[in-house]
Amino acid sequence: MRSQAKLRGIYTPNIVPLDSRGEIHERELRRYVDWLIAKGVHGLYPNGSTGEFTRFTAEERVRIMEIICDQVQGRVPVLAGAAEANVKETIRACETYYELGAAAVAIVAPYYYKLSPRAVYAYFKEIADHTPIDVTLYNIPMFASPIDVPTVQRLAEECPKIIGIKDSSGDLPHMIRMIQAVRPRRPDFSFLTGWDAALMPMLLIGCDGGTNASSGVVPELLVKLYDLTLAERLDEARELQYEIVTLFDAMIYTAEFPDGFRTAVRLRGFDTGAGRQPLTPDQQAELSKLAHKLQCLLAQHGFTDEPAGGCAAAGPADDDIARIVNAVVAELKQRGLG
Amino acid sequence: MRSQAKLRGIYTPNIVPLDSRGEIHERELRRYVDWLIAKGVHGLYPNGSTGEFTRFTAEERVRIMEIICDQVQGRVPVLAGAAEANVKETIRACETYYELGAAAVAIVAPYYYKLSPRAVYAYFKEIADHTPIDVTLYNIPMFASPIDVPTVQRLAEECPKIIGIKDSSGDLPHMIRMIQAVRPRRPDFSFLTGWDAALMPMLLIGCDGGTNASSGVVPELLVKLYDLTLAERLDEARELQYEIVTLFDAMIYTAEFPDGFRTAVRLRGFDTGAGRQPLTPDQQAELSKLAHKLQCLLAQHGFTDEPAGGCAAAGPADDDIARIVNAVVAELKQRGLG
Amino acid sequence: MRSQAKLRGIYTPNIVPLDSRGEIHERELRRYVDWLIAKGVHGLYPNGSTGEFTRFTAEERVRIMEIICDQVQGRVPVLAGAAEANVKETIRACETYYELGAAAVAIVAPYYYKLSPRAVYAYFKEIADHTPIDVTLYNIPMFASPIDVPTVQRLAEECPKIIGIKDSSGDLPHMIRMIQAVRPRRPDFSFLTGWDAALMPMLLIGCDGGTNASSGVVPELLVKLYDLTLAERLDEARELQYEIVTLFDAMIYTAEFPDGFRTAVRLRGFDTGAGRQPLTPDQQAELSKLAHKLQCLLAQHGFTDEPAGGCAAAGPADDDIARIVNAVVAELKQRGLG
C-alpha cells in the first residue's frame, strides 16, 4: 500500500523473532505481524531501534522487509527503517523498499560520529533528492546526531519527499517548537512521537501519532490510548497513560534495550528467542525476574495468566524494579538522554 | 494568609525591581505586587530563581519578604523561597517567614555541591523536622542537586510538613512518575510545574498548577491558559500554549536568566532597573533588541503599544532570536538541562 | 604577607574544623594551620570549595579569614576565597581580605545560574576594575559556570589585577590551551591545578602548582610530589602520583564532598567535627567504614597507626570502595563533571 495520506496513528516498531541459532525466525515474524494487525495497530515500522537494525547485516535488513511486506499484503502501511552505512547505500535501500511496497521510509540521523546540524541537513537533503519513496526523519538524540528545529524546518521547506518526523526525545516543548516551525507551510507533514511515556500529552499538543515500542507488546492499550485521547475522554486517557508509563518503564529501564520488549512479546505467545547482544548470567537471571514482573502487569490487564506462584502484592521484586528504574532514569537524565 | 488548602493555580515567581543604585526598589515592588494580584495570579513566590535569591544578601531576602507580605495583606497566599547557606540558617528563615505570614516556603535542593539522593533526603528531613511552616520541595536540576522520585516519595510519606513539590525540569514522564509514587498516600500533596513551555500538558496529566516566570510578565495569559485547560477547552488552550512557548523562549533563551523577564516586566510599565549581574556592552545592546522584539510580541496581545518604528513582518531580528533560541536550547539539551 | 611573586607550589584549600554545635572551632583551626605550615605547604587557601564557603554565612567567611591570617602571621601567603552573593559584596570581601593581609583572592565564576562566557567575563572585569587586591580566577565547571579559554585570555590581557587561574577541571589539553593563549603576553600569570589526580602531568606540561584538597590530609606527599616532579625524578614521581590517586579517589568519591577530606584530617589528629550538611544514618555508617579504609592507607605511609583490628589484605571493604569509586566516577563522567 502506497500511502498518499498523512501518517497518523500507532505504528509498531516491531522486534524480530530469532530462532535458536540467532537467525531470523520467519514463521514467528509472520505470525507476529498478523497478530499486530489483528490487534488494530495502524502501521508497522520494521528496522527501527526496537527492531535492532544495527545488529543485522544489510542483507538481513532487506530480508526482514521482504517478509513483512509479503505478509502484510497492504493491510496496513509499512514504514521501513532504511539507514545504511552511507548515503549511497541508504538510497539503494530506499529504492529496494519502494519496490517492496513500503509506504515510506524512516531514516535515523547519522550515528557513531556526532554531526553538526549542517551535516545532518546535508545528509538528508542528499537522500531526499535521490529517493523514489517518501522519507520520515528519525530524531533519537540519545543514540544519534540530533536533528534540531531549524534543520527540520529547512528540510520540510526544501524537500517535498520528506513528509514527517519521528521524534523519540520525549520533549514536549521541542515538539511544540517543531510543529510551530513546520506546520504553517507543510500542513501535510506528520509528527510522530517515539516516547511512549508521553504519548497522551504529545497527541494533545498536536502530534499525529506515535511509533511506540509498547505497541508491540500491548497493541490494544496503545490503540485505546490513542482513541481515548482523540475523543478527549481525558480522565480515562490519563489513567491509561499512567499504566503505560509503569509498563514502559519496566520494559525499557530494567534490561538492555530492547530485551525488555523482546521478553514481553514472548509473554504474548511468540517465540521471540534470545537477542543478539550477549548477556552475563546475572543479566539473564534478571531478565527472568523481569519476565515474572511483566507477566503480573500483563495479567492485570487480562492479557496473560498470572505466573506460576502468583503475583503477591508489591513485594521485593517490585521494589527492585522501581529501584533499578529510578537509577537508570537518573543516569540517563544526567547524560541528557532521558 | 495561612494556607490550609492545597496549593493550586498560578504562582508568580516575581523579579525584584532595583533602583539606580542596585538596591531593592520598594515602591515599584509594592506597585508590581498589586498589579499581579489585580491581574489574577493565584499566589506569589518571592526569592525563587526568577527572584535571583542568590544575588541578594540574607538580610535583603528577609526585607523582600517583609515588603511583599505587608503589601499582599493576605489577598493571595505567598510561597516564600527560603533556601539559605545551611540547614540552621534555612530553618531560621522558615521561622521568620512563618512570622511574616507566608502560606508556605519553597526550598531548593542544595546547590553548588552536587549531592546524592540520600543527602538531599537528609537535608529536607532535617528541615521538615524543625520548621514551623509547610514546605514545598523545589526541584530544578539545571541549577541544583536533583530530587529524584524515591526521595520525593520518602519525604512525602515521612514528613507531613512537606506538602508539595515545584518541579522545573519540564519532564512529563518524570511528573507522572512522581504523582504515581506520591498521590495515593498523600492526596493533599501539590505538584506544581515551573516550566512554562509545558504548562498545559502538565495540567492535563495531573499537575495542580505552576510557578511560572512568564506569569510575572503576562499574568493574564497564564491564568487564562490555566482556566482554559481546566475547562478542557483544548483547542483554545493549545493555541495559547503555543504563543506562550514563543514568548517564554524569547525571554529565557536570549539573555542571561532572568534578564529577559526583567526586561519584559519593564514593558508592562514597571521601573525594574538593571540586574545585579554585570553585562558586556554587547549584551546590553542585545537586551535592547530583545526589548523591541518582546514589545512586538506583547503588542500582538494588546498589552503594549508597538515600539517606535513598528513591528514589520518577521525580519532579521526575528531570525536572530530564533537562531539564538535554537543554539541555546541545543546547548542546554546537551548538558541535560533542557 | 603581600605576594609580589608569582603563585607557585602547593596551596592547601583547608577544611574548617567545627565544634559540637557546628560552629567554627577556632582553636583547632589555628592548630591545623600551624601543622600545615610545619609540613611544608607553600600557601593556604581558605573559603574554597573544600572549605565549604557556601555553607558559611558572609560573617563566618570573614571570621575564618581573620583567624587564619592572624595565625599565619605572614609565614606563607594566603589565597582567600572571596566569592559573595553579587559583585558589590564580592568587592567588599576583596577589600576586607586585603586589609587582613591576604596575598590574593580566588573568585569562583558565578554559580547556580549558568552564565555565558560574556557574562563571566563581565563579572570578573567588574571585580578586577575595583579590587585593591590581586585576583585569581577559579574555574570549577563541575560546580560553577565554566571560564573558557578566550575569556581567560581576554581577562589576562585587560586586567593586570588578575594574576592567575586555579582550574579544577583536570583536563590536560584545556590547561595547555590556556597556557598557550595567556603566557606569551602574561609570563607572570599563574596556572594552578585543583585536580590532585593529575598534579604530576599538569606540572610537567607547564603548571605552576596546585591547590589540592589532598594536601590538607597528606601535605608531606603533595609537597614531595611537587618537588620530585620539578626535579624530573619521573619514576619516583609517577609512583607517588599513583598512590595519591588511590587516596584522593577514596576521599572524593566515597562520601559527599568534602566529608571524605574532613574524615581524613581527623585521622591526622584534628577534631574536625561533623560537616554542616546532614547525613542519613547509612551515610554516617559508610563514613566510619571509609575512616577505617583511610586509616589503613595513611598507615601504609606511616602517618597513623593501623586501626584496631588491623588492615587485612584487600578485602570486601576495599572492593566496596573500588566499586563505589567506579560508580561515582562513571556518573560524573556522564555529567561531564569528571
Next chain:
Amino acid sequence: MRSQAKLRGIYTPNIVPLDSRGEIHERELRRYVDWLIAKGVHGLYPNGSTGEFTRFTAEERVRIMEIICDQVQGRVPVLAGAAEANVKETIRACETYYELGAAAVAIVAPYYYKLSPRAVYAYFKEIADHTPIDVTLYNIPMFASPIDVPTVQRLAEECPKIIGIKDSSGDLPHMIRMIQAVRPRRPDFSFLTGWDAALMPMLLIGCDGGTNASSGVVPELLVKLYDLTLAERLDEARELQYEIVTLFDAMIYTAEFPDGFRTAVRLRGFDTGAGRQPLTPDQQAELSKLAHKLQCLLAQHGFTDEPAGGCAAAGPADDDIARIVNAVVAELKQRGLG
C-alpha cells in the same frame, strides 16, 4: 607480521583515500601506506574511527584490510579495526584479519545503543573466547558505550586473548586507574592513548603508545614526540606537544570528523578525495579555508610550501579557527565528550 611483543609506539589510524566516484582509491592507499612506514610510524590501524569504518560496507572493510596487509608485507604490525554488526560477524572478521596477517584487532565497544558495563563485558568476553587473533579493546566514550575500569580489569584477568586497550577519552586519571587495576597481573597488557592532545603526559604516566590521527598527517612529529618523551627530554617534548595541540585542534574541531584529517593528508601529497558524508556548500568553503590554515601550520614545520598568497601573521582566519575550536570544545565538554 604476527606480533608476539607488546604493542608500543605510534600507530596510525589511517584514513582511506577515495576516488572521484567515492570508491576506495587503492593506488593512493598503497602509496600512503608506504609513505607512513617510511616516515617511521610503528604500526598501522585501519578501520578505526579516523578510517570511518561505519561508512564502509562489510565487504569494503575487508577489502581495505587486504590492500593494507598486502602493501605492508610485514614491515610494521597492523592493528585491524574489526567491529561488525554483531558478535558473530565480528568473530568472522577476526578470523579473516587473522588470515590476512594482522598483528591484532581493535574492537570498539557496542555503539548506537548505550550498553551497561555488564553487557560490554559480555560482548568482549564472547569475542575473546572465540577469536583466533589477539584483541585490543577500544574505548571511545564520545562515540560508543564506555568501557569502565572494572570491566577492563575483569576482561584482562579472564581473557588472555585480550592484550591491550586503546583509550580515546583523553582522561589522565582514568588512564592511571586502568593501569593500576590491570598492570600488576598483566604486565604484558598495552595501554594506548587515542587523544593526541595528551600524548606526552599520557606516556609520562605510563602509557605504552598512541593511536593518533595526527600521525597520519605529521608522522614525523608524533614519532619525534614519542622519542623525546621516552628520552625524558622534557622541555623539547613539551614544546612539541604544544604545537601538536594547535594542529590537532585545527583538524579535529573545525570540520566534521575526520574531514580535517582528510584535508591535511591531501596537503602532504595524497589524492584523498572527498569524504562520504555530504557537506553543505558552506561547509565545503570552510574546508577550503581550513586547508589554507593547515598549509600554513605545515609550512612552519617545512612539510609543505606556504599557500599561494602566503601566511600573513595571525589574521582573521586564525581568529575564526580559534573561535570555532573554542565553541566546539565547549560544546563537547558539556556533552561529557571532551
